[in-house]
Amino acid sequence: MGALFSVEVLGAFLVCFSTLMIFSFLYQDNPFYKFAEHVFVGVSTGYGVVLVWFQILRPNLINRLLPPVDAVRQQLFRAGQLAPEAYPDHPVSLLERLAHGQFIYYVFLALGILMLFKISRKLHWLSRWPLAYVIGAFAGIQIIQAAQGALVPQLEATMKDFSGKETVVTAMESAGVLPQGEMGARRQAQVDWIADWLQALGEDSSRAAAAGLAWQGELEQRLNGLAGLSDIEAPESRVREGFKAMRVGQAAVVGADAEFERLLCAGLGGMPVEESLPAPGQLPTTELAPWQDRLVLVATRVWLESPAGRAGLLEACGRYLDLAPAVAAEALAFPAGRPPLVQLLKSEGFPAERQPDWSLPVTRRLADSLLSEVNPRPVLLGEWKAEQVRNLLARLAPLDGGYRSELQAQLAIFAGLPDSARRAADAAFLSYWRAGVLRELRLLRQGWLRHTIALHTSPDRVTPYTRLQLDAFRRDPAGFLEPYGVTGSPTQMRVNMLVEIFSNLLVVIGVCAGVFYFFFSKKHTGALGVVSKVGIAFLMMSFGASFGYTVMGRISLAIGRFQDLLAWPVMAGTALLVLIVALYLESRRARV
């Protein structure tokens, strides 16, 4: 019996009964509905008042005007006016608390009080001051936000390619004409890799400087080319973001070039004695190759000026030099008493060909040293470079086939590597040639296809290995492309593309017609009448779609309420019975 009247049971009954009382309005207006409605309003108001006090007024206003005792003690302790042992028992008077308050908040308190004058007939004008402040602040915020967050990005998104190529590929992939998984994942991997790398360039100013000062044109051109392969994918925006970040990084570094030079000079030769390095014998022993050590040291001198730079370098060294963070940290530890870096490099016995060319501008030297890590340029030749290329190839292993091959080929050419690299170049070329063919097939531009084949099969670009592959393609094109999943007929692809173009045109017509409907300066007759009727039709379709979502939302709410009721089926049934009886009695009473 006790369990029957427990708080939980009573609570469940109240929940069910209140819900059903609200639902009873669907039958007809009645006192039970009104009672539940008033209870709801009252409870909500009470909850709101408590919440505003505990979550808004107390922490944001009262505690700032009249700090709690603990907060005052902390302030005194920080200011050295309170000994640690006296901390827990130190008495804090009300006046002391007031003195430690933030006085600017009295202004906001005053503004808040002025709001209350709204209810005064004589002084209600005083409430306009805080209102003006609030409206002014909101207007200022809204203008900027609407422009930055909605207007510009939305306009940008409407500037779409109407040829249909962007969407037709997606459509073909969905239809199974193009291999969705393989191609999608591959392009995705390429775009992601490029985007990440560019992002890193932008964030890491030393690498941005390297790329910007020594290699910018070539880098941008090549990455643009590679990114172009992916312009049918949504992540294109990531690539664009990457470029943006890179340019920002470059601008920042180039703008601070003089400072950069000064720091580097300090790092490379003019280091003060008190900051110099320990004797060579006392250098930390790590797995660093000498060139890695050099790179770390050079870069460190640039970066050590800022804590963020130091953290960034640690991370970058770990990532780019295959160092464990601990090793990088050890390498970056600069105990007092190290000799100048040039002396150090010489004393470490760096071979002449590995020494940077000190006559070059210092930024160029840094660029070269850093680029040698990213993509070896013909600065330091020979065995070292071969080692670098192998290193990079191993690092590129997780990347997708097509892009990796391209990089392999480029690296091989840079390093002047022999046959193995030649084969890699062939494979890369073939891979790109295939990608080119695929792309042309997708776009259904036969002229482009012929042009691409002619371009890729010109004598100066074809090696014997590639020639064999080309012959294989000529003998059996379908079999050659089969691994790439190109199996749909050109007609099918053409139809898909036309449907996509039609769909895009429909959007344009709908938008224009809708805008014309709202042009009221001229009577809607003749051609304008027809156009505005079309606009109305599109608007109705749009409203219909929104209405559909609204219906879905309302049904969801009903489902939620029923789910709540079904959580206590017995209580819900009892409450329903009680309510029906009560409604019946009430209707009889009303009739009498």
Added chain:
Amino acid sequence: MNALLRGLQRFLALDRRWIFLLMALCILTPLIVPFGLPFSTDPAVENLYQAIEDLDEGSVVLVSCDYDPGSKPELQPFTEALFRHIFRRKLKVVVSCLWAGAPPLVNQAIEQALQAEEVKPLGLREKIDYVNLGYKDGRQLAMLGMGENIHATFPQSYDGTPVSQISLMQSLRKLGDSDLFVNVSGGSPGTKEWVETAQGRFGLKMVAACTAVMAPDNIPYYEAGQLAGLAGGMKGSADYEQLVGVPGLATRGMDAQSFGHLLIIAFIALGNVAYFMTRGRRN
């Protein structure tokens, strides 16, 4: 023919309370006897799921839960699945609310997620792995404040702990410090305002879940790439539950949703047929 027309005329004059009753039956029946109708997941929700999957272990996710019990059926299942997903991926989560009614719902969802089989052994601790900062008034002003200094905007967490004493908050000083921003929105301030602030102004990667009524307004943000993923209404929540692999209230509500929609479609079709067929007679 006359009998048919008379029937249609009577249908047009049908007391709306019969429609309410039929709708109640259509919703209630599948909830009591589930049919398990199949449904496919929306790509926008898949992208939302993927955005969380892409985060590295230990990344900080900032979740703004801006809804109240009025939107609970649509959004609470999403929030529960979201926390379960986040905890399972060993991510850190900081929750803020711009709606007064949200903090208790957040705590409920967190508690529910912590009780999950795969989450329990992880031994997650409040204020180290997750924290509920509670409610903040001020709409866009609060958003801007968070963009510049979350510690100043939320001086204390929902349970009154000063943020300076919360270890998780030491790595999150402003919006930009989070790796992903998730907005669960039941109205305004909500997704629209957050897109303009968090994404547009501070450049955060953002995903959102919203009520079905709001979905048409938010789809353009997804299409434009401002939102990396979007879950709309109970269907969005059900999709997300499916992807996370924790079918819950939203998934169970899908049968009822489908039956409700079918009933409305039937009434719309029948109403139109009756209207046009009896037009002459009424004239």
